[in-house]
Amino acid sequence: MVQATALPRNEVGIETVLGILKQRFGDRLQTGQSIREQHGHTTTWIVNQSPDAVVFPESTAEVSEIVKACAAHKVPVIPFGTGTSLEGHVNAPAGGISVDLSQMNQILTVNSEDLDCVIQPGVTREQLNTHLRDQGLFFPIDPGANASLGGMASTRASGTNAVRYGTMKDNVLALEVVMPDGEVIRTAQRAKKSSAGYDLTRLMIGSEGTLGLITEVTLKLQGIPEAISSARCSFPTVDAACRAVMMTIQFGIPVARIEMLDVQSVQAANAYSKLSLPETPLLLLEFHGSEAGVVEQAETFGSIAEDFGGVDFEATTSTEERNKLWQARHDMYWASLQLRPGASGISTDVCVPISRLAECVTAAQDKVAELGLMGPTVGHVGDGNFHTLLLIDMENHDEKAKADEFVGWLNDMAISMDGTCTGEHGIGQGKRPYLIKELGAATTYMKAIKAALDPDNIMNPGKIL
Structure with missing residues (x-):
């Protein structure tokens, strides 16, 4: 495992806060070893650094209470969604309190005429889309895992639909955030655009809990397309498949998804998902639009693929066939x-x-x-x-x-x-060494923002910077 650096612990402060929160939250504060370990590293190979306790708030006011108690005694606060992150985001290198937001899972408002909704952070993407289905709407960001939407905002998630619909930064209109001193702020209104002051919404998206805890998210929604078509095509090499992708994007085909699987991935999918795909590099695509439009898009892609040695091209509008292919893609891990x-x-x-x-x-x-x-x-x-x-x-x-x-x-x-x-x-703990290589002096200004908003470094310490 990758060894994550431990940070100095505030033993007295932690003990004090545990007493305060135990009295306030009772059984909703858990200190058992197994639950603390579950709220440590989760799906990464970075060594587990467990928090001292896990608390389950049910409202923004309760999150604010927790943060105020931790701020008063300089105790770390680590937000937790569903634990699907991969770079040690939920580890507790200085101990502290893991704030599990899974109980804050209410869909508060759906404004169908405005194509937006307001949700609590524990709502998962599958839960939201199930709720929206009968209104002809959907939320497009799909990282594969059934992650919480608060966590997806915090890590600036994207996934299979990003090529057409963008990432979380493109699909969040506003956030409610509990700041490091426990104060609750709202970063924006529901308007689709604004020139009002600093863009705090984008600052918080991707901040991985280091600047505040997200307690409410206002999201853009999309109308469910009239027609959806999926396609697959095999290629002689990964290079040929990638060049077909490049030409498809440059040609302006509005693909909703375009995913590549190498030979080993196709072999794994065949065995695990009971498929019979040719065991060569593969592209999986999805097209959204009108009945005629998705057919035209698929045919155009088929012509491009042929120029790069693509074979066994198949397109389908069958919901069953589409779901089978995309479930296999989501099961790739x-x-x-x-x-x-x-x-x-x-x-x-x-x-x-x-x-x-x-x-x-x-x-x-x-x-x-x-x-x-x-x-x-x-x-x-x-x-x-x-x-x-x-x-x-x-x-x-x-x-x-x-x-x-x-x-x-x-x-x-x-x-x-x-x-x-x-x-x-995201960066978390695992990619910290590479951030300064990528952004250089810009990280100095990131540190300045962090120090200004969180001078005691209690918000998810040891992450990003």
């Missing part, structure tokens, strides 16, 4: 683990300008092979974003060292291509 039973998965992501995508993916695959590792690769390639899942024996120190070498090499390569060390996983 678990499917990939079956390629090497007993291994642990170390997932890392980068994002590069789409003109460098083919070069970057090919180089990454060559590096995995050079190191003698197994690393199936998938990607939201319409954005230039891809993920490599290294399958590692965590008891093998040599493999762990090679995995660490690969992650560092990949981040450095992406940055050298004018890309980013993380397209959507």
